[in-house]
Amino acid sequence: MFELRNVSFSYSGHTDGGLRSISLRIPNGECVLLCGRSGCGKTTVTRLINGLIPNFYPGTLEGEVLLDGKPIAETPMYQIADRVGSVFQNPRTQFFNVDTDSEIAFGIENKALPPIELSRRVKLTSKELGIEGLQNRNIFQLSGGEKQKIAFASVYAMNPDVYLLDEPSSNLDMASIRALGDYVRLIKSQGKTILIAEHRLYYLMEVADRIVYLEQGEIAGSYTPREFCKLSGAERRKMGLRAIDLREELPECPATPQSGLTLELKDVSLFHKKRIILEHISLKAGQGEVIGVAGCNGAGKTTFSRALCGLHKECSGSFLWNDEPMNHKKRLRLSYLVMQDVNYQLFAESVEAECTFGIKNPDRELTKQTMEELGLLSFRKRHPNTLSGGQKQRVAAAVSLISGKELLIFDEPTSGLDYDSMAQVGGLIRKLAALGKIIFVVTHDYEFICRTCTRVLHFNSGKMQDDFLVSTENETKLRNLFSIDP
Amino acid sequence: MMGQNQILPLWLDPRTKILLLLLCVLSAMAAPSLQYEFLLVAGIGILGILCGKWRYALKGMVFYAMVYLFTVWAMNSMTGTLRNMFVAFLGLFHKVFPCGMLSGIVISTTKVSEFLSAMNHIHAPKKLIIPLAVMLRYIPTIGEDWRYIKDAMRMRDVSPSFKGFITNPGITIDCVYVPLMMAASKAADELSVAAVTRGIENPNPRTCLIQIRLGAGDAFTTLCFAVFFLAGMYLKEVG
Numbered sequence: 001m002f003e004l005r006n007v008s009f010s011y012s013g014h015t016d017g018g019l020r021s022i023s024l025r026i027p028n029g030e031c032v033l034l035c036g037r038s039g040c041g042k043t044t045v046t047r048l049i050n051g052l053i054p055n056f057y058p059g060t061l062e063g064e065v066l067l068d069g070k071p072i073a074e075t076p077m078y079q080i081a082d083r084v085g086s087v088f089q090n091p092r093t094q095f096f097n098v099d100t101d102s103e104i105a106f107g108i109e110n111k112a113l114p115p116i117e118l119s120r121r122v123k124l125t126s127k128e129l130g131i132e133g134l135q136n137r138n139i140f141q142l143s144g145g146e147k148q149k150i151a152f153a154s155v156y157a158m159n160p161d162v163y164l165l166d167e168p169s170s171n172l173d174m175a176s177i178r179a180l181g182d183y184v185r186l187i188k189s190q191g192k193t194i195l196i197a198e199h200r201l202y203y204l205m206e207v208a209d210r211i212v213y214l215e216q217g218e219i220a221g222s223y224t225p226r227e228f229c230k231l232s233g234a235e236r237r238k239m240g241l242r243a244i245d246l247r248e249e250l251p252e253c254p255a256t257p258q259s260g261l262t263l264e265l266k267d268v269s270l271f272h273k274k275r276i277i278l279e280h281i282s283l284k285a286g287q288g289e290v291i292g293v294a295g296c297n298g299a300g301k302t303t304f305s306r307a308l309c310g311l312h313k314e315c316s317g318s319f320l321w322n323d324e325p326m327n328h329k330k331r332l333r334l335s336y337l338v339m340q341d342v343n344y345q346l347f348a349e350s351v352e353a354e355c356t357f358g359i360k361n362p363d364r365e366l367t368k369q370t371m372e373e374l375g376l377l378s379f380r381k382r383h384p385n386t387l388s389g390g391q392k393q394r395v396a397a398a399v400s401l402i403s404g405k406e407l408l409i410f411d412e413p414t415s416g417l418d419y420d421s422m423a424q425v426g427g428l429i430r431k432l433a434a435l436g437k438i439i440f441v442v443t444h445d446y447e448f449i450c451r452t453c454t455r456v457l458h459f460n461s462g463k464m465q466d467d468f469l470v471s472t473e474n475e476t477k478l479r480n481l482f483s484i485d486p
Numbered sequence: 487m488m489g490q491n492q493i494l495p496l497w498l499d500p501r502t503k504i505l506l507l508l509l510c511v512l513s514a515m516a517a518p519s520l521q522y523e524f525l526l527v528a529g530i531g532i533l534g535i536l537c538g539k540w541r542y543a544l545k546g547m548v549f550y551a552m553v554y555l556f557t558v559w560a561m562n563s564m565t566g567t568l569r570n571m572f573v574a575f576l577g578l579f580h581k582v583f584p585c586g587m588l589s590g591i592v593i594s595t596t597k598v599s600e601f602l603s604a605m606n607h608i609h610a611p612k613k614l615i616i617p618l619a620v621m622l623r624y625i626p627t628i629g630e631d632w633r634y635i636k637d638a639m640r641m642r643d644v645s646p647s648f649k650g651f652i653t654n655p656g657i658t659i660d661c662v663y664v665p666l667m668m669a670a671s672k673a674a675d676e677l678s679v680a681a682v683t684r685g686i687e688n689p690n691p692r693t694c695l696i697q698i699r700l701g702a703g704d705a706f707t708t709l710c711f712a713v714f715f716l717a718g719m720y721l722k723e724v725g
Contacts, residue, residue, distance in 0.1 A: 050683050081685030092630075093676035096623055102599040105695040107684035109599060118695045140626065154684065311637050336641055343672075344631070344665045345638035347657075358642045358657060385668060399642075 001027050001193070002049055002072075002162065007063035009044060009053060017044050019217045021063070028161070031184070031194040033204050036214035037240035037418045038388075042197035045214070046164045048072070049195065051080040067162075082111065085155035089167040089416060091147035100137045100150050107158040125157040129183065143297035145176025152183055163187055165196040169203065170416035173297045173444045174482050177203050199418050202246050205229065213239060240420045243447045246484045251450050251470045261322050262286050263407060263438055268317035270300065270307050277303045281317070281464045283457070287436040290429055292449045292470070294481060295459035301442045304459065305409045308440065309335035321406075335407035336400035340415060342392040345399075346384040351376055354384050355398050362402070370401045374428065390421045394428060401435070408432060409440045414448045426452040446482045456481070496536035500604035502704040503592045506533075509711040510588045514581045516715065518722040524554055526584045529714065533707065534591045542594070546587045553579065598623050602686075603694035616686060620677050624670065631669045635662060 003025045010018035016039040024045070026032050034042045047053040048065045055077050065072045072080060085107075088094045097103040104122045113121070126132045131149050139147060148168060155163065165184070169177045181203040188194060188207055196204060201211075211228045213221035223231075229244055236244060243249050262284055269279040277300040285291060293301050306312035308319075310331030319326045321334065339345055348354040355371060356362035371377045374394045379387060384395055393413060400408055410429065414422045422445070429452055433439055441453060449456060449470060458466040458481050466481070468474045498506075510530070517523045527550045534543030553576070560572045598619050605615045636646040639661045644650060651658045 052679060052683065056679060056682060076687065077682045078685040078688035081683055081688075084683075086683040088676065088680065090676060092627070093673045094680035096619070096677065096681055097598050098626065099597070102597060102695055106599065109602075109693050109695060110685040110688045112688065112690040112693050115693055115695065115697060118693060122695065140630070151680075158684065306637070309641065311640060332640060337637065339634060339638065341634070341669075343668045344634040345641070347638075347642070347660045347664050358644055403642075 001025070001068060003064075003066045004045070004048065005064040005066065007048060007061070007065060009048065009059055009061050011044075011057060011059040017041050017217075018059075019044050019048075022217075022219055024212065024219065026193060026195065028193050029188075029191045030209050031188050031207055032196070033201070033208040033211045034195065034197040034214060035199070035201060035211060035241055036220075037420060038199075040214040041217040042214055043166050044217075046086070046166045046195060046197050049162070050084045050086045050164050051075065051077050078110070081107070081158070081160075083160055084162040084164060085158055085160035086164045086166065087148075087152050087155055087168050089170045091144050091151060091171055094151050095139050095147065095154070098139055100134050100139055100142075103139060103150050104153045104157050107154050111158065121157050125153050128186070129153050129156060144171045145173055145179070145297045148172060148176060149179065149183075152180070156183075156187070160192075162193045162195070165194070165198070167198055167416055168196070169198065169200045171412075173295075174446070175296050178483075181207065199242050199416065201242055201244050205244060213241075215239075237419055237423075240418050242419050242422070246446055246482070247479075249447050249450045251472060251475055251478060261406065261436075261438075262320075264320040264323070266318045266320065268307070268315055268319065270303050270312065271314040271316075272303060272312075274314075276462055278459060278462055278464065283464070283467055285438050285455075287438055288433045289455055290433050290439045290441060290453045292453035292456040293440055293442045293459065294444070294449070294456055299459040300462070301459055302411065305337060305411060305440060305442055309337050309407065309409055311337070331407075334405060335409065336396075336403070336405040337409045337411060338393060338396045338400070338413065340412040342389070342396050343385070345396055346392060349383055350381050351384055351387070351395055352380040354395055355402050357399070359403060367402055370398045373431070374398050374401075388421075390417070390424055393425060397428060397432060401432075405437075407438050407440075409442070411442045412444070413441065414443060414445045422448055423451070446478075446484065449478070494536070494538045496533070496703050496707070497701075498537065498595075498707060499698050499700050499704050500596050500601050501608060502700065502708055503596060505708055506711050507585070507588055507592060509708075509715050511585050513711070513715045513718050514584050516718045516722055517581070518718055520554070520557065520580065522718055522721065523580050523584065524550075526714065527587065529710070530584055530588045530591070534587075537591060537595045539591050539594060542590060546590075550583060550587075553583075593622065593625060596622065597696070599694055600696060600698050602692055603698050606692045607698075612687060612689070616678070616681065619686075620674055620681070623677055624673055627673055628666070628670075631666055635665050638665065 004022050007022045008020050019041045022045065034045060036042055044053065047057060049072065051072050053059065054061050054073055067083060095103045096106050101122055104125055105118050108118055108121055126135055129149065129152065131153060134142065134146055134150060139150065142150065169180055172180065177200065184194060184204065184207050198204060205225055208225055211223045211225065212219060233248065264284045265281055268281045270277045293304065295301050303312055307315050308331065310328035313328050319331060326334070346354055348357045355367050371380060374397060376394055376398055379391065384392060387395065413425045417425065426448065429439055429441065443449060453470050455469050456478065457464055466477065468477055470478065513526055514523065527547060531543040531547040534540065557576045560569065560576065564572060601622060602615060602619055639646045644654065644657055644661050
């Protein structure tokens with residue numbers, strides 16, 4: 001059992017994510033879901049329990065955090081690790097080994113279990129979590145979903161009493177989220193205590209015993225799942241929360257002005273090191289369309305978007321822009337990819353400098369106008385790295401507008417976002433579409449597709465399986481694509 | 487690329503690897519002649535091939551052979567200041583290259599778990615081991631980061647090539663340095679968090695799924711490098 005007694009915390013150097021007089025008691029075997037807007041302090045609560053606060057993140061801490069009656073602040077990290085297992089958001093940077101077996105064993109190796117016991121536990125863990133197929137593999141070659149399974153397995157092998165999951169589904173596709181939901185059910189059936197901080201709520205509705213809503217570092221509500229499901233859509237949105245039940249999300253079908261310039265793909269096939277990734281893709285897209293690109297992890301969505309903007313060169317077939325063929329160089333000049341991790345594409349020391357970075361004779365007027373349109377004018381002097389994720393995305397979008405790109409591709413723009421930020425990204429994308437851009441959005445986010453996209457492409461097993469408009473008529477198709485039960 | 491299934495002709499204990507690195511540094515410092523250094527690089531190349539890094543080893547050897555030939559040519563046919571300049575630069579290069587090449591082989595063939603286990607055997611302090619392990623683990627992610635950064639640069643019309651660097655050094659450095667630093671500091675934090683929450687700080691001696699032990703291969707390789715180093719010392723005395 002663990003307990004927070006009147007805990008307040010503020011990070012040194014940040015104002016975000018602090019907590020104000022939180023009291024929370026979680027008895028053994030309970031599964032608690034923490035939700036709330038980004039920066040509301042969900043993650044901070046998990047850090048208090050796994051000891052990262054105050055051992056790793058410095059700040060001012062008041063009140064008591066107790067694990068079985070013992071204060072956590074006085075317990076060494078490795079002893080907490082024995083009792084509390086943590087799974088984090090980013091699968092890329094939470095594994096320590098290069099091969100899956102050693103990674104699953106990492107925690108129990110630290111526990112200094114005898115070698116025979118180590119291999120027994122690794123085998124048992126793989127069996128119980130159904131990941132025998134991932135044994136003995138190079139982690140760098142796994143998909144995000146598979147990496148997250150290994151991260152979970154490594155904690156599972158340690159057999160802790162308490163599991164903390166900090167936004168574990170942020171980077172996962174629908175199938176992997178379902179698998180994650182199964183894992184949570186499994187550990188719950190074993191009587192473990194579970195605390196999950198999450199934006200995606202729907203996959204936990206059946207398993208959570210209690211849902212705690214945080215607002216600006218305070219507990220603003222505590223619900224049973226039944227009470228929680230009774231919240232109306234409007235109330236939920238006002239709280240900044242994502243969908244509770246995906247079945248209630250309906251395609252909003254924004255009008256699609258189809259005119260002007262067009263992009264056409266004729267029998268395009270993509271290869272990677274001579275291996276076929278996707279073949280025979282033909283499609284036409286017009287200005288103002290927002291096209292969702294869906295499919296499970298590893299279906300070739302990333303290769304497709306990189307090929308579309310001329311970054312991936314191994315392809316056959318033709319790309320036409322207004323009936324004129326474009327080679328990869330021309331596509332590169334015409335298009336812009338907003339990456340999932342936008343940090344890779346921000347280089348300058350201020351937002352303003354970023355907007356004109358690398359352009360020889362920047363158009364001052366256009367720059368100012370674009371910044372104003374995207375609501376960046378007030379941060380023009382700030383360093384891009386001090387902005388929030390959504391603001392960084394807007395900077396990247398501004399860059400694409402100023403350099404005159406016509407084709408914009410967003411890679412997973414809503415991963416790990418709360419409702420407000422997702423709605424903002426949606427607003428941004430619609431605005432760009434209204435400016436006459438053709439937009440592709442690679443995403444796993446059903447709620448987002450319903451709200452933002454006009455059309456969906458589905459990639460699976462090397463082919464474009466489907467291409468349809470997001471409309472009420474196609475609702476069943478869309479649901480099937482995301483395997484949402486009727 | 488990874489091979490714990492693939493049977494390699496030679497598997498070395500991380501402790502041996504550290505010793506080899508030390509011997510390599512000493513040999514390079516004591517090197518009595520250019521031929522001696524050439525032999526040293528050849529030896530490292532063979533070691534690399536035996537450890538399964540044949541592509542890397544061959545590239546290194548071919549590159550070194552070219553520089554070697556150039557050095558011989560420069561020593562014989564250049565004159566004056568230019569010769570002095572080149573000889574000074576190349577002298578440094580010949581000392582550093584073998585150590586760099588061996589480090590590359592050592593880092594790419596050592597698993598983090600093996601490294602941790604070996605460091606435990608020699609009772610190295612945790613405060614030293616953990617940052618080193620994070621570093622060892624971070625190195626392969628640089629490759630991934632670099633792919634993203636290259637894409638980002640191309641979209642901004644900055645060429646991620648040597649030519650681009652020469653024509654536009656300022657912008658190129660910004661493009662590589664800024665995102666790489668951001669990614670590195672974030673990754674290092676997240677990796678450390680993932681390690682401490684799984685009890686890496688446990689003072690008890692850590693066990694390892696893959697048993698590491700010193701074997702005949704370790705003894706033989708160390709012997710080769712030691713003899714080579716002593717031979718170098720001897721030649722230097724005599725010469």
